[in-house]
Amino acid sequence: MKLGNDPEAEKFRAEFGAFLDEHLPLAAQATERPRSSSHMPEWTRRWQRTLFDAGWLLPGNPPEYGGRNATLPQVLAHTEELSRRRIYHSFNPQGVGIIAASILTFGTEEQKKKWAVPLLRAEMTASLGMSEPGAGSDLAGLRTRAVLDGDHFTVNGQKVWTSCAHDADVLLTFVRTDPDAPKHKGISVLLIPTSLEGVVRRPVPCMTDPADTDFNEVFFTDVRVPTENLVGELHKGWTVAHGSLGHERTMLWISYAERLEDLVRDAPSDAEWYATLQTDLQALRLLGYQQLSGTRNPAEVSVLKLFGSEAVQRASWHAMVEAGEASLLHPARTAPYNHMALEVFTSSWFERYARTFPGTIAGGTSEVHRNIIAERILGLPR
Amino acid sequence: MEFEFDEDQRLLQQAVRETLAKTREQPQDALWATYRELGWLDAPPVELAIVLEELGYVADPTPFLATATWFAPLAGRLPDGSGTAVFDGAGRFVLDADRADEVALLTGSGVVVLPGTEVVAERVATFDAGLHVAHVTAPSELVAGVPDLALMGLAITTVGACRRIFDLVVAHVKQRHQFGVPIGSFQAVKHKAADMYVAIERARALAYFSALTIAEDDPRRRRAALMAKAAAGECQHVVFANGLQLFGAMGFTWENELHRYLKRALAGDLLLGPALVHRTALLALESAKEGAAA
Numbered sequence: 001m002k003l004g005n006d007p008e009a010e011k012f013r014a015e016f017g018a019f020l021d022e023h024l025p026l027a028a029q030a031t032e033r034p035r036s037s038s039h040m041p042e043w044t045r046r047w048q049r050t051l052f053d054a055g056w057l058l059p060g061n062p063p064e065y066g067g068r069n070a071t072l073p074q075v076l077a078h079t080e081e082l083s084r085r086r087i088y089h090s091f092n093p094q095g096v097g098i099i100a101a102s103i104l105t106f107g108t109e110e111q112k113k114k115w116a117v118p119l120l121r122a123e124m125t126a127s128l129g130m131s132e133p134g135a136g137s138d139l140a141g142l143r144t145r146a147v148l149d150g151d152h153f154t155v156n157g158q159k160v161w162t163s164c165a166h167d168a169d170v171l172l173t174f175v176r177t178d179p180d181a182p183k184h185k186g187i188s189v190l191l192i193p194t195s196l197e198g199v200v201r202r203p204v205p206c207m208t209d210p211a212d213t214d215f216n217e218v219f220f221t222d223v224r225v226p227t228e229n230l231v232g233e234l235h236k237g238w239t240v241a242h243g244s245l246g247h248e249r250t251m252l253w254i255s256y257a258e259r260l261e262d263l264v265r266d267a268p269s270d271a272e273w274y275a276t277l278q279t280d281l282q283a284l285r286l287l288g289y290q291q292l293s294g295t296r297n298p299a300e301v302s303v304l305k306l307f308g309s310e311a312v313q314r315a316s317w318h319a320m321v322e323a324g325e326a327s328l329l330h331p332a333r334t335a336p337y338n339h340m341a342l343e344v345f346t347s348s349w350f351e352r353y354a355r356t357f358p359g360t361i362a363g364g365t366s367e368v369h370r371n372i373i374a375e376r377i378l379g380l381p382r
Numbered sequence: 383m384e385f386e387f388d389e390d391q392r393l394l395q396q397a398v399r400e401t402l403a404k405t406r407e408q409p410q411d412a413l414w415a416t417y418r419e420l421g422w423l424d425a426p427p428v429e430l431a432i433v434l435e436e437l438g439y440v441a442d443p444t445p446f447l448a449t450a451t452w453f454a455p456l457a458g459r460l461p462d463g464s465g466t467a468v469f470d471g472a473g474r475f476v477l478d479a480d481r482a483d484e485v486a487l488l489t490g491s492g493v494v495v496l497p498g499t500e501v502v503a504e505r506v507a508t509f510d511a512g513l514h515v516a517h518v519t520a521p522s523e524l525v526a527g528v529p530d531l532a533l534m535g536l537a538i539t540t541v542g543a544c545r546r547i548f549d550l551v552v553a554h555v556k557q558r559h560q561f562g563v564p565i566g567s568f569q570a571v572k573h574k575a576a577d578m579y580v581a582i583e584r585a586r587a588l589a590y591f592s593a594l595t596i597a598e599d600d601p602r603r604r605r606a607a608l609m610a611k612a613a614a615g616e617c618q619h620v621v622f623a624n625g626l627q628l629f630g631a632m633g634f635t636w637e638n639e640l641h642r643y644l645k646r647a648l649a650g651d652l653l654l655g656p657a658l659v660h661r662t663a664l665l666a667l668e669s670a671k672e673g674a675a676a
Contacts, residue, residue: 282606283609307584373579374572
């Protein structure tokens with residue numbers, strides 16, 4: 001155990017910091033705002049490409065995929081530096097963090113060139129098609145059907161909560177290819193361009209604002225998807241699901257730490273909850289570093305997700321309540337505008353509180369994560 | 383920062399566990415002699431925390447905690463025999479004051495160390511019969527100044543006791559059958575157990591962080607110690623309530639060993655003030671810092 005950071009990682013952090021100082025888009029260049037996390041105004045595309053070309057988009061990757069073969073402590077320093085400055089390195093975060101990452105792990109060389117690189121260079125955007133009306137927490141129960149027919153799959157079915165599908169060029173879609181296999185074993189993953197005939201997207205506004213469309217329903221009717229769009233092996237989609245979410249989950253705690261830090265900054269108080277907020281923030285960081293050391297049970301990421309999302313929710317509630325009747329104001333701004341991040345992080349107290357619920361629902365509900373902790377860490381019977 | 387045990391620390395943890403598993407039935411004097419012989423009292427802060435966590439796990443009956451984390455930081459040395467300290471400004475609820483060979487007192491004119499025989503200390507009856515707690519009638523004017531090491535020590539000891547409760551409870555819910563299945567297969571039970579686990583992980587991380595900031599004399603050491611003590615208390619609250627609940631009537635009996643650890647954990651929260659006190663102290667520390675910066 002030691003407090004000091006790896007000197008190599010610190011050098012790396014300083015180098016990245018200098019790059020950001022020099023290349024960060026100005027507020028005046030960033031007036032067109034992204035309306036969803038698959039909608040990228042031109043300036044956000046230029047920004048992501050600048051990072052890609054300099055090897056600063058995903059530094060752990062090799063240069064051809066937007067990186068510089070960085071070590072894990074260096075990757076952490078990079079993520080922390082972005083987080084500290086509240087900079088979105090991509091305004092299509094799931095496209096870069098989950099979909100391109102999955103293609104790089106499970107895809108063919110051809111797929112990497114055709115899909116991953118354009119996603120990383122912000123030439124296209126992607127959303128993730130997992131949940132269905134009948135398959136939320138029980139994701140493996142998904143029923144969207146893909147039938148192999150020569151050189152293509154024919155896809156029929158429906159996805160829901162597909163964030164930003166209406167703005168995405170392609171959907172990484174989990175489909176059932178073998179209805180007779182046990183439910184985890186008959187799933188495959190297809191890249192489905194949204195331009196294909198038979199793909200219909202219907203945005204569903206969020207509770208915070210009827211104009212805020214993030215969620216989508218996506219309907220597939222006899223959609224012909226070329227077999228070359230199959231990511232990973234046929235019927236082995238569950239492995240991809242674990243892999244894609246795994247990419248996200250090991251560092252997901254940093255986003256919760258960011259929200260806790262936001263609250264420390266935006267809601268100073270001399271009430272007890274504010275001490276708990278600071279204590280939670282410190283504890284989350286420590287548990288995150290512990291997890292990154294790689295010596296822990298991988299199921300411990302459930303501890304980080306559960307604890308981080310619930311700590312943010314508790315503190316956001318306290319911040320909202322402490323502001324009293326002023327929290328009725330909506331829309332409102334509760335923190336300085338930051339052109340390099342989404343407005344939702346600085347919006348009304350109501351919105352900031354309401355938006356903590358995606359944290360405790362998406363990516364496995366808190367209830368599911370408690371089950372995972374109980375079964376995979378404590379060894380309680382299923 | 384590196385927040386995992388290094389190889390030596392892992393070996394120490396293993397050695398401490400093995401030693402304590404073997405010495406379980408031994409009388410206090412023999413235990414005390416073993417601890418001294420193994421050099422546990424001399425351990426630096428992180429290693430000391432490793433020892434204390436395991437001592438908490440077995441609800442250690444010796445004056446180790448007070449000697450290593452109350453007396454030593456105040457006196458700046460280890461006592462001849464066992465020791466404790468009065469640093470609350472009042473001499474109330476002092477750990478082991480009735481049996482310490484030496485007592486360090488924080489007075490208006492600095493630290494005074496007296497032989498235990500010269501200190502009037504009256505042991506008070508508490509719910510934890512294994513714990514020695516006494517009121518001290520001080521010979522001189524006392525001032526308050528709780529050392530970081532004392533907060534960390536109680537915090538990690540409490541975490542150790544909570545881990546023991548947790549292990550007993552998890553074993554119980556796996557083995558206890560109702561409605562034809564182990565009760566640990568019920569979600570309501572799982573979720574309570576998972577919450578215990580998260581609370582322990584949070585408190586444990588903060589306790590070791592406190593030990594680390596003390597070891598490196600980092601400027602965050604006070605803040606970390608207050609957080610550690612608050613979190614240990616909060617952890618104890620979850621672990622006591624969920625643990626006793628999940629154990630059912632069996633846990634409420636004297637024969638079952640659960641109560642020993644429940645009491646040690648609760649005492650660990652209450653001694654030097656419960657979580658609330660440390661949350662408040664943390665707020666005061668932060669606003670003092672802001673005042674100084676302004």
